Amino acid sequence: MADLVRLTRPAPPQDYGERLRIFATPGQRAGVLAVCVGLTVFSMTASSFWISTLVFALIASIAVSGLNLLTGFSGQISLGHAFFVGLGAYTAVYLGGEHGLPFLVWLPAAGLVCAVTSLLISPFALRLRGLYLAVATLALVFLGQHLFLNLPGITGGAQGASVPQPSIGPLSFSETTQIGALELTPDRKWFLLAGVVLVLVLLAITNHVRSGFGRALMAVRDHDTAAEILGVDVARTKLTVFALSSFYTGIAGALLGSYLRVITPEFWDLFLSVEYIAMLIVGGMGTVMGSVLGAFTFTIVPRVIERLGPQVPFIEAGIAAEGLTVSRLNVLLYGLFIMLVLVFEPKGLVALWGRAKRWVVSWPYRF
């Protein structure tokens, strides 16, 4: 009897390699590819305002992806990531500006400096969990601001520092190159650069999370006692993911600093940390694509409002305006948006997207 039942069951897949593919379906791969191509074509035709918006979105995606590894996949809340972004930027200033090292050295070095710094901090930070960790990492932001302000030798203090521009071999990112009919402005080069770095980071993170390392992260997040019992060294895993997360965030910081050209200490403040957390939550924690969705949404929407601002009634212009200005409206919408997502789709935009896809696929049936 049992044998009969056994016969009717689908045989287990023998080629487990199939399970290890990055994209579950060819359609998924095609979709991602289409988005990449679409954005690239757009960036080669759009005005510099929109290209720079995209560059900021790409860089934020890298930072939020790094944060996601720590907060989304292994469940440790960090409010300190603004510090690591800043540290990455100042590493670029120090190594690329002061010591004149090439871009391909200072970019990964920014990540490494952040990783090492986080390892130095972690004996204190990783004893803490949940909100305590959040508060401890919050302290990191203030410590960072103090240091950035009071080490003018490296950071330029309150006057700010200028950050080196990338150049790879003969390719310089501060001037325009003409390739046939295509005018590669610095902004367009920046789009390609940030895009390539983001794709590499997303590939690495996808690989992290589909391997034993990623499973261990999620195990620590979901049930640390059970993880330990299976042989997962919880303390070591937390340490590693903290460093790794800081690594990616530091790289984003170096890019962000360089794209901004001049940076001052107050830029790396608590609001930046909160912004990254908001992007993460709204996009969808613990999913690779959620970080990107969140970062794009929160970068692009304010710029759209900024553009449309003058056409909207009640909006006043000028610094002395007392009513609703574009930036005030932005903050308002920001908060409203976070609340709406948390109330209606706590799993973030990614889940919304998944639902929309199921709805389209199963149309005209509804469930």
Place this chain on the structure above:
Amino acid sequence: MRAETSLTLDLPEPQQLSVDDLHLSFKAVRALNGVSLTVHPDQLVAVIGPNGAGKTSLLNCISGVYRPQHGSVRFGGHDLLGQRPHGVAQLGIARTFQNLALFTGMSTLDNVLLGCHQRVRAGPVSSALFRGRTRRDELQAHGVAEEIIEFLDLQAHRKAVVADLPYGVQKRIELGRALALQPRLLMLDEPVAGMNREEVEDMARYVLDLRLEFGLPVLMIEHNMRFVMDLADHIVVLDFGQPIADGPPAQVAADPKVVEAYLGESHGSVDAAPGATPAHHSSTDDER
């Protein structure tokens, strides 16, 4: 009849577990008061006793979750006291929990794969590239997990999220996850608690298969007397943290002290009713 088992795990050499004179107290509560027992490599040893007798605390001491104040725990040539739980796991001791400790948001497959953790390369740098050994280990882990899933008849639940599965299935998944460690010793904390008769029989067969085919030594806590009497080679009875009897099943069942400890709460001799569960079943103990 189940089809013959297809499990071809190569389990490492079993080891002997020796617990000697263990004392553990939480402030006023004496959870363990001089407990000693030995699990020989070819044995299934059952620990029984009323609620709050200290059975789970004993497993927690062995697996490094609790730190006893006095006593010794040795496994093969290793001293287990002072080891962190992951260290104990790495020495080849796998366990399940009384109240389940599954990753409920993950699939059955991922839970079992996590059991393979020690055998996969899991560094951040190697995993970033997902090539060479990382990939090979991952494929191998899928092979092992798949065998276990088949052995425990979990194929239908492979992709299902654990939280959505019935309790009996979750118990089986937890056994599967423990087996994925390819252990030298398996510890089960109430493997059939809350199960219906059919599920209990299935579980008994899985445990028997494991014993017969792989000679896997087992240390098991269970309230279901029928289950214990059928499977155990040796029984240790705890009452208020104190060992009150110790011997082969027939001898323990006839022991007047044991009968008395059980009679205090339920009537009838120990091996009378199948599935008799004395003073069942608070879940006050917090395993975390």
